[in-house]
Amino acid sequence: MTKAFGAVTEHTPLVALDIERREPGAHDVAIDIAYCGVCHSDLHQALGEWAGTLYPCVPGHEIVGRVSAVGSEVTAFKVGDTVGVGCMVDSCQHCSACDEGLEQYCDEGFIGTYNGATADAPGHTQGGYSQAIVVNDKFVLKVSHPAEQLAAVAPLLCAGITTWSPLRHWKVGPGQKVGVVGIGGLGHMGVKLAHALGAHVVAFTTSDSKREAALALGADEVVVSRNPEEMNAHANSFDFILNTVAASHDLDAFTALLKRDGTMTLVGVPEHPHPSPNVGALIFRRRTIAGSLIGGIAETQEMLDFCAEKGIVADIELIDIHDINEAFDRMQRSDVKYRFVIDNATLNA
Template identity: 60%
Template sequence: MATTTVKAYGAAAATEDLKPLDIQRRAVGTADIKIDITYCGVCHSDIHAVRNDWKGSKYPVVPGHEIIGRVVEVGNGVHSHKVGDLVGVGCMVDSCQTCSPCKQDLEQFCENGATFTYNSPDKHIEGKETYGGYSTSVVVNEKFVLRIPKNLDEAGAAPLLCAGVTTFSPLNHWKVKKGDKVGVIGLGGLGHMGVKFANAMGAHVVMITTSPEKGKDAKRLGAHEVLVSKDEEEMKKHHNSFDFILNTIPVGHEMDPYLALLKIDTTMVLVGAVEALKPFHGGNIIAGRKRIAGSLIGGIKETQEMLDFCGEHNITSDIELIDIKDINTAYERVTDNDVKYRFVIDMKSLK
């Protein structure tokens, strides 16, 4: 297949900084859309992939799965988008489309393996991995290209493609509704989106944090209460009172204090910790028929529902806009929890 050379930023090894490099993009096929990338969010997963924290990285790694851009070319079989449209691409660019999860619009659970936006085997360029949004353009199958509501700030919309759907999906799947008491644990890139979504769904939102100083910001974002998890007396007051808890803590942690907060027959969903959890007491879920569940991004249909919900409620991520040359510093700051609440790259700075 014919290819085109485009500018990008990537890492040649786990121990190296991200640097400018050239990559190959495929020509536009019948069902493809070519996107001129305007903004790309910086996800903690990007850092894990670059540094090979999950032991599966193939180099060079070009990260970026929170992509916003304009359509500049469409295949002759494309009817969903046209040149000039504002669109997004999230964590996936392909799936088998034939397995049971794919047929249920759950492409993230594709039984034959979804093709992720970067660091997945590229079905179109033999022997290559997919390259992400830290680049000037990308070519994607139309089924994986999303419509961005016109009223949303373009840069602020970028993190919706991962952080947004990661937090919207469990709130949506477990049917959080008006009047529910919802806890959001952790006020970071994911947690701040969880607070915004739960508030917009009509829930009574409690920000659960170890840091009292985050309380003011949590309320600005839409939390009605702040619960400091280190305060045992305050935690006891909230025992057996939550209808749903969204747990965004990114590392292994003690579960028992949070399980005590759930009502009978309710759920805590993990979206952050992709490593071993600390042991928890079985009695804390048995005694209340409580559930611990997990959730991974969302399918394409649900991601579009999330974007439309954001358009309706004017929800975007709180961001800090950076130039591509500052990406390595941004990685250090993300690792140090020094960002409110997501970095987004202005991709004009690459051109």
């Protein structure tokens, strides 16, 4: 049995659980989990705020740990390797998306690290709020950051790749003016990555109090989006805007800032739909509103390697697993800079 923390119902706080992990098969990697990031989607899923939660629900899809065993057919990993696991642990591996290394868009739907259908007990996957996990080797990632950074690497497995994938797909780089809307768990990584890719980065926030923090993350400029003068000063000037805000809001305020042929990509899913955008603002400047979902395994590995080379990690607050319910409460109040990470050693306490 493996010690874990999870929700038994949508109406109860997370509690200590004992869960089963399968024995490693020929293509499996067993991992002792050192750290697991706390994503806002963990909260939504565990508390039943998203439809379809399967209980008991053990969240966690930002996993960093060390290999404890490998299957007989595994060649890319060995015992003792430092590795990561992100939002996916399987996919069909034969559709056009999977063939192109875009497993997140699998035609049959990828298997999530938790709450995904599986033959293992209890019939659905259980995530990283636990001591250990067993994962198909195709969905395990190499981590080359130094040991002292590993806790802060964990959020790269979701927040990092969620922002990296659109930045790469839309070819963000030197000579481009790039906006990042929202300075939270996703947005702070978007600022760091866009800056490291060589773009001129403008951070958008609703609060003037976040100005200095955004500049410290690597933003070249900061705009308070509630200030019409600051917004108007940037009209028709952005090549690309990464919108990380998950709350329903007026998209027109930001599409008006795009150049002709500019794109705004959304990575946050709002609880209620955004107001319908002004189609004329799109048509008359050939602007695009797009969406993006995490990233494929090859792309995630690319992101991890880039971040290791550049010394990029998330800004985190390390917590004891026994404080997870307090962390969920604080996340709902946006009281974290910018990501909680669980010290999984505390599961032994």
